[in-house]
Amino acid sequence: MSQPLYQVVYDEIIKRIVDGRYPPGNMLPSEFDLGAELGVSQGTARKALTELEKRKIVERRQGRGTFVTLRTPENSMFHFFRLRSPEGEQVVPEPGTEKVVRRQSNKNERGALFGNPRSVFEISRTRNFRGEPLSQEVSVVPTDLFPGLPDRAPLPNTLYVLFQQAYSCVIIWAEDSLRAGVMGKELAEDLGVDASKPVLVAERKSYDLQGRVVELRTSTFITDNVSYSVRMD
Amino acid sequence: MSQPLYQVVYDEIIKRIVDGRYPPGNMLPSEFDLGAELGVSQGTARKALTELEKRKIVERRQGRGTFVTLRTPENSMFHFFRLRSPEGEQVVPEPGTEKVVRRQSNKNERGALFGNPRSVFEISRTRNFRGEPLSQEVSVVPTDLFPGLPDRAPLPNTLYVLFQQAYSCVIIWAEDSLRAGVMGKELAEDLGVDASKPVLVAERKSYDLQGRVVELRTSTFITDNVSYSVRMD
DNA sequence: TATACTTATTCTTATATAAGAGTCAATATA
DNA sequence: TATATTGACTCTTATATAAGAATAAGTATA
Structure with missing residues (x-):
């Protein structure tokens, strides 16, 4: 063999989620039905579902069923936004300014993003926390994948929810590269703080269900009142 | 039920690892033997082992057996030291200075560490990367748990290996809180760099097999040539 | 309205078979 | 004779199936 x-069952389910046969939030067939349909036992179908659950692609509830994970503002925040307050609570930022422009990609972006796009949308946003400036985030995405994105302004607080609901693009994992830096003059004016302020800079690559890099994001955090929390296990 | x-099997195996019946690096009984001994089927013993594997408490190799995870310098680095070079490779730092002192704990340390210890060891180390100063790390651990630690200087590059091998204390997970800061005068002299340099500060709590907080660590990284990599999935 | 019943789901356990990996002796080869 | 090479054997974990238990929600009934 x-x-x-x-693994075959796993791939088949992924395919069905991607092509829209199992839409986000919907219930999958039961383990028995899935097994019967694909000619395997309930246990084998179950094993595939266990793998999908491990990668947070589906959610299961005993007695209820198995559901395609729906990206909600809550779980998107919890999963991909790792700032915590000094008391250890999840930080829920308040929206600040927002700007979306279409522009040509640079060489780095073209090389990293799926499809080597020449044209990208750049989404720049600032956020506040407890009334203080918190961060600037600049996301770059291919225009191909997200047609009409600028028309949707103002964008929701969590982009990934929009990606899934409006574009059937499901972000399942991301990687951040963190560095310390200084704010810089331009950004300091935007946020209204001192230009020499030390900041935490996070460069992110976001991957969807099909393994494509669909977003590059550079976040600049002021860590006076928050910290970026990382659990290693 | x-x-x-x-779950019962899981707990029993944990107990046996903690009390030394299954020492780190050693092979566990086979799934069949384990099941027979505890009066369950191979599949049930297997399910327990799967959970243990998920938490990296054991490692399994088909055809070989199941082994209690041994913290090696390699996997300790890979798992708990998240710096990557610009090319994306794991950073292997070179050892710099080292100092171990015994002192009274402060209120914060006493509250956070297991056993609310009054006496702690403070391990201060600097590291270099490609000849340049990279970081300072200050670890604080209860003296109770690590008797004679200062006599073991120079300490190995990876503390967790020592903790496991010499003190049967197995670190299985840790949490970092990251902030941006400035180097500061004292540390700048230590590392021989500019005091106003922005740095990445990581405050860590390390947890062992029994869920005890056995170490508080404050790391200060110079991120000119490295970045702290975080994977979210 | 409360309670029992029904139905549909996932979860747990058990068993059988497949596949990977080392050991060791028989065999071929220099 | 010394040294590879092969192959059988026995250990291990991995995969597949099936049956029963637990859970949740709706439905009938007193």
Whole structure:
């Protein structure tokens, strides 16, 4: 056997989520039905679902069913926004300014993003926390994947919810590269703080269900009142 | 049923690792033997082992066996030291200075560390990367848990290996809180760099197999040539 | 309205078979 | 004779299936 049966089932379910047969938030067929349909036992279908659950692609509830994970503002925040207050609570930022422009990609962006796009949208946003300036975030995405994005302004607080609901693009994982830096003059004016302020800079690559890099994001955080929390296990 | 059978098996194996019956690096009994001994099927023993593997408490290799995870310099680095070079490679730092002192704990340390210790060891170390100063790390641990620690200088590059091998204390997870800051005068002299340099400050709590907080660590990184990498999935 | 019943789901456990990996002796080869 | 090479054997974990238990929600009933 070249490939385990449950792996075949896993791939088939992914395919069905991607092509819209199992839309986000909807219930999948039961383990028995899925097994019957694909000609495997309930246990094998179950094993595939366990793998999907591990990657947070589906959610299961005993007695209820298995559901395609729906990106909500809550779980998107919890999963991809790692700032915590000094008391250890999840930080829920308040929206600040927002600007969306279409422009040509630079060489770096073209090389990193899926499809090597020449044209990208740049989404720049500032956020506040407890009335103080907190961060600037600049997201770059291919225009191909997100047609009409600028028309949707003002954008929701969590982009990934929009990506999933309006564009069937499901972000399942991301990688941040963190560095210390100084605010810089331009950004300091935007946020109304001192230009020499030390800041935490996070460069992110976001990957969707099909393994495509669909977003590059550079976030600049003022960590006076928050910290970026990382759990290693 | 109050508790699944596999959970009972899980707890029993943890107990045996903690009390030394299954020492780090050693092979566990096979799934069949484990099941037979505890009066469950191979599959149930297997389910428990799967959970242990998920938390990196054991490692399994088909055809070989299941082994209690041994903290090696390699996997300790890989798992708990998240600096990457610009090319994306794991950073292996070179050791710099080292100092271990015994002192009274402060209120914060006493409250956070296991056993509310009055006496702690403070381990201060600097590290370099490609000949340039990279970081300072200050670890604070209860003297109770690590008797004779200062006599073991020079300490190995990775503390967690020592903790496991010499003190049977297995770190299985840790949490970092990251902030941007400035180097400061004292540390700048230590590392021989400019005092106004922006730095990445990581405050860590380390947890062992029994859920105890056994170490508080404050790391100060110069991120000119490295970045702190975080994967969210 | 409260309670029992029904139905549909995932969860737990058990068993059988497949596949990976080392050991060791028999065999071929220089 | 010394040294590879092969192959059988036995250990291990991995995969697949099936049956019953637990859970949740709706439905009938007193």
